[in-house]
Amino acid sequence: MTARDEVLARLRAARDAGGSTSPAVPREYRRTGTLPPGSAAAVARLDETLTDYKAAVHRVRTEDEVPGAIAAVLRDAGATSIVVPAGLPAAWLTAYDGEVRTDGPPLSVADLDATDAVVTGGAVAIADTGTFVLDARAPDQGRRAISLVPDHHVCVLRADAVVSSVPEALARLDPDGPLTFVSGPSATSDIELDRVEGVHGPRRLDVVLVGPV
Amino acid sequence: MTTTHLGMPTVASDPHGHLRGTESFPVAAHRALADTQLRQNLGHATRTIRAKRAAVVGEVDDWEELRRAGECLKADVMARLPELLEQLEASVTARGGVVHWARDAEEANRIVVDLVQETGADEVVKVKSMATQETGLNEALGAAGIAALETDLAELIVQLSDDRPSHFLVPAIHRNRSEIRDIFLREMPDVDPDLTDEPRRLAMAARAHLRRKFLSARVGISGANFAVADSGTISVVESEGNGRMCLTLPDTLITVMGVEKIVPTWSDLEVFLQLLPRSSTGERMNPYTSTWSGVTPGDGPQTFHLVLLDNGRSNVLASPDGRQALHCIRCSACLNVCPVYERTGGHAYGSIYPGPIGAVLSPQLTGISGPDDVNASLPYASTLCGACFDACPVRIDIPHLLVQQRAAAVDAHTRPTAQDVAMRAAAAAMATPGRFSLAERVVKLGRLLGRSGRIRSVPGPGAAAWFGARDMPPPPAETFREWWARRERTRRDRT
Amino acid sequence: MRIALVATCLGDAMFPQAPRATVELLERLGHEVVFPADQTCCGQAHVNTGYLDMALPLVRHHVDVFTGVADVVVAPSGSCVGCVRHQHAMVARRGGDEGLARAAEDLAGRTYELSELLVDVLGVTDVGAYYPHRVTYHPTCHSLRMLRVGDKPLRLLREVRGLTLTELPDAEVCCGFGGTFAVKNAETSTAMLADKMANVLSTHAEVCTAGDTSCLMHIGGGLSRLRSGVRTVHLAEILASTEESPRVPDAIMSEAR
Numbered sequence: 002m003t004a005r006d007e008v009l010a011r012l013r014a015a016r017d018a019g020g021s022t023s024p025a026v027p028r029e030y031r032r033t034g035t036l037p038p039g040s041a042a043a044v045a046r047l048d049e050t051l052t053d054y055k056a057a058v059h060r061v062r063t064e065d066e067v068p069g070a071i072a073a074v075l076r077d078a079g080a081t082s083i084v085v086p087a088g089l090p091a092a093w094l095t096a097y098d099g100e101v102r103t104d105g106p107p108l109s110v111a112d113l114d115a116t117d118a119v120v121t122g123g124a125v126a127i128a129d130t131g132t133f134v135l136d137a138r139a140p141d142q143g144r145r146a147i148s149l150v151p152d153h154h155v156c157v158l159r160a161d162a163v164v165s166s167v168p169e170a171l172a173r174l175d176p177d178g179p180l181t182f183v184s185g186p187s188a189t190s191d192i193e194l195d196r197v198e199g200v201h202g203p204r205r206l207d208v209v210l211v212g213p214v
Numbered sequence: 215m216t217t218t219h220l221g222m223p224t225v226a227s228d229p230h231g232h233l234r235g236t237e238s239f240p241v242a243a244h245r246a247l248a249d250t251q252l253r254q255n256l257g258h259a260t261r262t263i264r265a266k267r268a269a270v271v272g273e274v275d276d277w278e279e280l281r282r283a284g285e286c287l288k289a290d291v292m293a294r295l296p297e298l299l300e301q302l303e304a305s306v307t308a309r310g311g312v313v314h315w316a317r318d319a320e321e322a323n324r325i326v327v328d329l330v331q332e333t334g335a336d337e338v339v340k341v342k343s344m345a346t347q348e349t350g351l352n353e354a355l356g357a358a359g360i361a362a363l364e365t366d367l368a369e370l371i372v373q374l375s376d377d378r379p380s381h382f383l384v385p386a387i388h389r390n391r392s393e394i395r396d397i398f399l400r401e402m403p404d405v406d407p408d409l410t411d412e413p414r415r416l417a418m419a420a421r422a423h424l425r426r427k428f429l430s431a432r433v434g435i436s437g438a439n440f441a442v443a444d445s446g447t448i449s450v451v452e453s454e455g456n457g458r459m460c461l462t463l464p465d466t467l468i469t470v471m472g473v474e475k476i477v478p479t480w481s482d483l484e485v486f487l488q489l490l491p492r493s494s495t496g497e498r499m500n501p502y503t504s505t506w507s508g509v510t511p512g513d514g515p516q517t518f519h520l521v522l523l524d525n526g527r528s529n530v531l532a533s534p535d536g537r538q539a540l541h542c543i544r545c546s547a548c549l550n551v552c553p554v555y556e557r558t559g560g561h562a563y564g565s566i567y568p569g570p571i572g573a574v575l576s577p578q579l580t581g582i583s584g585p586d587d588v589n590a591s592l593p594y595a596s597t598l599c600g601a602c603f604d605a606c607p608v609r610i611d612i613p614h615l616l617v618q619q620r621a622a623a624v625d626a627h628t629r630p631t632a633q634d635v636a637m638r639a640a641a642a643a644m645a646t647p648g649r650f651s652l653a654e655r656v657v658k659l660g661r662l663l664g665r666s667g668r669i670r671s672v673p674g675p676g677a678a679a680w681f682g683a684r685d686m687p688p689p690p691a692e693t694f695r696e697w698w699a700r701r702e703r704t705r706r707d708r709t
Numbered sequence: 710m711r712i713a714l715v716a717t718c719l720g721d722a723m724f725p726q727a728p729r730a731t732v733e734l735l736e737r738l739g740h741e742v743v744f745p746a747d748q749t750c751c752g753q754a755h756v757n758t759g760y761l762d763m764a765l766p767l768v769r770h771h772v773d774v775f776t777g778v779a780d781v782v783v784a785p786s787g788s789c790v791g792c793v794r795h796q797h798a799m800v801a802r803r804g805g806d807e808g809l810a811r812a813a814e815d816l817a818g819r820t821y822e823l824s825e826l827l828v829d830v831l832g833v834t835d836v837g838a839y840y841p842h843r844v845t846y847h848p849t850c851h852s853l854r855m856l857r858v859g860d861k862p863l864r865l866l867r868e869v870r871g872l873t874l875t876e877l878p879d880a881e882v883c884c885g886f887g888g889t890f891a892v893k894n895a896e897t898s899t900a901m902l903a904d905k906m907a908n909v910l911s912t913h914a915e916v917c918t919a920g921d922t923s924c925l926m927h928i929g930g931g932l933s934r935l936r937s938g939v940r941t942v943h944l945a946e947i948l949a950s951t952e953e954s955p956r957v958p959d960a961i962m963s964e965a966r
Contacts, residue, residue: 004321009300014528024289026287028283030279110463146463149463168481171483171487176445177445180504182499182505187502190453192367194266195413196497200417201424202454239894243894598757598890617796621761637754644752654721670934684930685933686926687724689723690724693722
């Protein structure tokens with residue numbers, strides 16, 4: 002008997018012995034958030050929750066202000082080189098005067114490690130938790146390594162990507178591709194359960210938030 | 215040093231892995247209770263995390279509804295476990311992953327060792343994983359000449375100091391910052407000799423220590439927080455980015471998960487991704503959650519293996535109530551609120567699964583072999599105070615399971631113990647009113663011991679345990695029933 | 710109302726002041742209290758130590774003795790009521806006696822812990838008590854988390870004339886008794902007791918009260934060993950105390966007998 006057959010047989014026997022009636026799952030929790038998707042209130046709450054977990058949030062009213070905001074953040078960080086996914090809107094980088102390395106063909110890990118920052122878009126953001134999600138198959142977000150290895154991540158989020166709650170976010174996402182849920186810069190609570198920001202993932206996280214201020 | 219007596223972890227001789235310690239809970243607790251540093255570290259850490267958890271749970275007005283959904287989702291999974299696993303296998307395979315099945319810890323370790331050897335790698339990077347701690351994978355890899363590098367900060371601390379994990383979330387919760395600094399100074403070859411005990415500096419030392427390893431790793435090994443049956447999606451919830459490194463940069467990824475970690479559909483994660491971070495690290499959301507489905511061309515490991523582990527879980531599933539223990543999402547909230555855990559720490563439980571959930575999970579996974587089985591002492595390591603149930607994000611009725619496992623421990627008595635004799639005598643007296651009042655008259659003889667107003671000691675082993683720290687009043691001159699009878703007589707006489 | 714009293718085995722044999730106070734309090738409020746004399750023990754110690762088979766006859770005896778004797782049943786103990794309400798039917802079902810399980814559930818539906826009876830059933834928070842002492846209240850685990858009595862005991866205490874209520878730090882943390890836990894894991898129990906006593910002493914209360922004699926025996930036993938001078942007194946005794954017949958916590962271990 003293969004391990005597969007034996008494990009499944011054991012589990013079947015045990016399941017039948019212990020009862021095989023599935024309960025109905027009560028879905029009385031909130032499946033739509035308290036704030037309307039894309040609303041000024043949702044964007045404001047996202048600003049708060051991102052900031053609470055030590056992401057720096059830069060609010061801009063319109064898409065036109067994005068290039069200036071990105072350039073200012075990168076200048077402030079002293080980033081002389083950045084990596085961007087192949088599908089990042091070219092207009093976003095027009096004000097940045099450092100070196101732009103496009104990840105297509107893919108950069109090596111060593112190249113990524115030698116790059117100061119990464120600029121990406123985001124698939125969806127969750128105002129309640131201060132989270133944004135990167136979809137590796139989205140052209141403006143790129144494969145996972147590019148937003149991981151550089152020590153500084155700049156993420157541009159549009160108001161229409163902002164939802165209030167976790168259920169609303171999952172409903173917008175396709176699980177087939179790799180997804181990364183990001184809530185602040187990397188952190189650890191492993192020393193006396195005190196939170197310290199900045200470990201292996203990017204130690205600096207800037208979010209450019211486009212929408213009503 | 216609190217734990218050096220445990221020595222180097224060795225390859226588990228038990229095919230179950232690290233699910234059973236070598237001494238009973240009271241014996242291990244005796245040492246822990248006397249360790250001032252340990253008591254201080256645990257008290258501080260658990261107090262901190264309790265406050266954080268309470269604050270973020272308080273923000274969620276549908277928390278109880280989420281708990282109930284989580285409870286029923288897990289009950290549903292248990293009722294359909296074989297079918298869901300077959301579905302998971304099919305969906306992972308369809309997306310380019312390879313699924314393996316392991317009857318026990320030994321078999322899981324063998325599968326992983328073989329897979330690593332096929333790649334030719336002699337080093338692997340690991341994301342913190344309870345499943346591979348359970349199987350003792352690192353020791354098995356070590357025996358095959360493969361170095362397993364733990365990358366989670368707390369797990370790294372444990373590994374560098376040849377220690378054992380004492381908590382699900384923070385395996386080094388029993389260490390404070392200055393102990394951690396000392397470990398780093400001693401064990402990290404290239405560490406800054408001026409390292410201070412500031413947590414930020416310690417985290418930076420870990421980053422520097424692991425950076426090259428991450429960037430050159432060929433094989434990553436992880437556990438799984440959730441596996442979605444219908445989409446074949448695996449999820450790892452973490453904070454430091456070490457998980458992302460291990461899941462993204464190597465060519466080969468091997469994930470080992472207990473069969474119970476499954477959820478039916480992608481949208482079911484909407485419940486658990488709310489329950490887990492708030493219960494675990496006391497955050498609205500942990501810094502990083504990664505999800506992936508099989509292999510994605512051009513992104514991440516191009517070879518993905520998923521090892522599904524039974525290792526006693528089918529024993530647990532067979533119990534209609536006991537299977538609730540398999541609902542656990544390893545958040546560690548029950549540990550953090552448990553007054554016993556807070557005082558003894560995780561090592562006292564022997565098994566890799568400590569605290570209230572460990573006390574009901576470990577003896578069910580291994581079974582209880584007899585009165586001398588150390589795991590039979592675990593269900594008694596609780597006052598049944600119920601704080602664990604209130605904190606559990608999936609509403610596992612741990613107090614009930616503790617009672618049930620105590621019954622299992624009693625059932626495993628192959629010969630009558632002193633406790634059996636005492637309980638039988640008490641039951642016999644209590645089932646019969648006449649014998650009960652006779653017993654009360656015997657108790658009253660205790661008045662002879664308490665002429666000073668308090669009793670300070672009484673012979674007998676159980677009594678010694680009580681009177682070690684507590685007095686007892688002398689029995690009353692008149693029991694309640696005597697008082698009642700006297701009052702009734704007086705009333706009758708009056709009328 | 711006709712109320713049947715569960716004196717509890719510990720209350721009957723060792724701490725009769727709690728059930729006596731319960732009787733006096735309820736009669737003062739105008740109710741009829743009956744004491745079915747054949748009662749022994751609810752079986753909690755057996756259940757919670759894992760002797761579920763041995764507990765079965767105790768459950769049967771309890772259900773036999775209390776079925777049909779009164780409108781409601783009261784016990785001055787959160788843990789005994791917790792056992793009746795949450796464990797009796799389970800023990801009966803495990804023993805294969807569905808009829809007993811149903812009868813136990815029916816009885817459990819009419820069984821109340823003292824503060825529940827007063828506040829929920831009798832609708833009273835001011836029971837006319839007088840107790841001119843500084844008191845701190847320890848919510849016992851089973852009354853708090855098995856029965857969910859919430860702040861009912863505190864609402865009763867706040868109405869007691871002369872009583873100064875002081876808040877107990879970390880009140881909701883277990884005192885470390887846990888029945889046989891205090892013996893089987895005596896050292897861990899003592900460590901928990903030490904913290905509970907430190908919190909009690911920090912309030913500078915004269916009296917620590919609770920709804921469970923067993924927890925009070927544990928806390929009081931520790932406070933006595935330390936010669937702290939702080940006494941443990943059951944909630945029923947405080948509520949039974951009046952200006953006409955005050956109960957004075959004068960003995961080292963609350964020996965009002």
